[in-house]
Amino acid sequence: DLDDTLIDTRKLKPLRDERRWREVYNNFDKTYLNPDVKQKFEELSNNHEIIIVTSSSGRYAKKLLNYYDFLVDCKIIAYNNSYNQKPHPEPYVRAWDVAEEKHDKVAVFGDEEKDIKTALNLKFTSIAVEWYGKYNGGISPDYKINHPKDINNIIHAINVSKTKIDTNSCKKLKNELINTYGVKIWYDIKNKKTKCFKNYKQVYYKYRDYDDEGYISTRYFCKMDVAYCLHRSKHWGQIEEVDGILDSVLNN
DSSP: OOBTTTBBOGGGHHHHHTTOHHHHHHTGGGOBOOHHHHHHHHHHTTTSOOEEEOSSOHHHHHHHHHHTTOOOOOEEEOGGGOSSOTTSSHHHHHHHHHSSSOOSOOEEEESSHHHHHHHHHTTOEEEEEOSSSOOOOSSOOSEEESSGGGHHHHHHHHHHOOOOOOHHHHHHHHHHHHHHTOSEEEEETTTTEEEEESSSOOOEEEEEOSOTTOOEEEEEOOHHHHHHHHHHHHHHTOOSTTTTHHHHHHTO
């Protein structure tokens, strides 16, 4: 998790909730990254694969990590990379799926109940962090830690444990998600083109986020949402090739 797990962003929450992104970016100095947390996760990245799963936007996550020179080459599963958000398991299944290896041991660090609940449902090791504030969730995690130095002991316990995640369940859930999302649509606003691809049974729709910098984010939609996507594009006047696309999408 990113917000209030890796970096304390509580002072930016009102701005983020109101999607006032330019103000958010201009107020990164009001956030805080514990130097010990930064150092520990940078050390962990030498021998472990780290993936950030956040309900915030990908652009925000990258800007925030760059602001702190977070020296970890990690993938990010953000709000705009998943149709469902935590505590739905999709973001974590996507993280597991995009990993360099299909790991059979996964640890999830989070500060909220939704992080812990998702991890427990997938049989990932759940770790509630309390270095920025007390964990008040109603679900008990596998571990609670208030200082990053405690991570080493937990990682060791996970490594020596014979307990492994159920990779078959992850694969099954992945396939269920793919089957739910139908075909894949890619809409490039800048080029004003819509293309349908059959190689992935997913729906992608690119739309302009409410960002003063004109950021284009990616969002997943199920088949039932395709008509709404195309209707909204036409309403915004950003696409002309709407007629016939919906029928083409739903018939493939």
